[in-house]
Amino acid sequence: xxxxxxxxxxxxxxxxxKAIVSPRPIGWISSLSKTGxxxxxxxxxxxxxxxxxxxxxxxxxxxKDSARNIADSGEFTCNFVSDxxxxxxxxxxxxxxxxxxxxxxxxxxxxxxxMVACPRVAKAFSALECxxxxxxxxxxxxxxxxxxxxxxxxxxxxxxxxxxIVDGRFDVNITKPVSRLGYMDFSTVESVYEMLRPEYKG
Numbered sequence: 716x717x718x719x720x721x722x723x724x725x726x727x728x729x730x731x732x733k734a735i736v737s738p739r740p741i742g743w744i745s746s747l748s749k750t751g752x753x754x755x756x757x758x759x760x761x762x763x764x765x766x767x768x769x770x771x772x773x774x775x776x777x778x779k780d781s782a783r784n785i786a787d788s789g790e791f792t793c794n795f796v797s798d799x800x801x802x803x804x805x806x807x808x809x810x811x812x813x814x815x816x817x818x819x820x821x822x823x824x825x826x827x828x829x830m831v832a833c834p835r836v837a838k839a840f841s842a843l844e845c846x847x848x849x850x851x852x853x854x855x856x857x858x859x860x861x862x863x864x865x866x867x868x869x870x871x872x873x874x875x876x877x878x879x880i881v882d883g884r885f886d887v888n889i890t891k892p893v894s895r896l897g898y899m900d901f902s903t904v905e906s907v908y909e910m911l912r913p914e915y916k917g
Contacts, residue, residue: 734897742773743794746784747833755817756781759895769870793843794836798891798903830872840879840890844872
């Protein structure tokens with residue numbers, strides 16, 4: 716089948732786009748409001764975008780509480796979503812009003828940041844403290860503003876739980892990262908294998 720993306724004329728029960736671009740790591744983003752409310756929300760459009768310097772990026776459709784907090788404060792933290800935290804991660808996605816902290820709503824223990832003011836998820840196997848580098852509101856191919864806002868953060872501090880380190884490596888067999896698929900589907904990493912990059916032989 717083929718359809719023009721702008722028409723959504725796919726004749727399927729649900730839009731397949733997010734299922735096609737998957738799996739995606741979950742950006743469990745914590746931030747702090749001007750009034751000191753700690754916000755925590757999962758973003759499914761999230762990834763690393765480079766390591767010189769280390770940077771992450773997440774996309775927000777419109778400006779929500781997290782996006783507004785980050786724009787105001789210039790900082791945020793990305794908390795690692797492991798299988799043992801998937802239920803509280805999902806609970807933190809509830810549409811809480813700005814004056815309600817998702818940490819409190821989902822009964823998630825906080826820990827202080829080292830280089831940013833916003834807290835992190837205490838039981839997360841890892842957390843990336845970030846400073847905001849840039850917010851981009853891209854235009855579409857017709858030159859019209861989109862609903863998409865891209866937040867780029869530079870990682871300034873990295874927390875890792877000691878039990879997640881095996882033989883000098885962050886071990887995903889232990890941490891079991893959760894990824895977002897399409898629709899309401901998620902996946903936990905269960906099978907890990909190594910493939911070495913081949914050398915060119917011309």
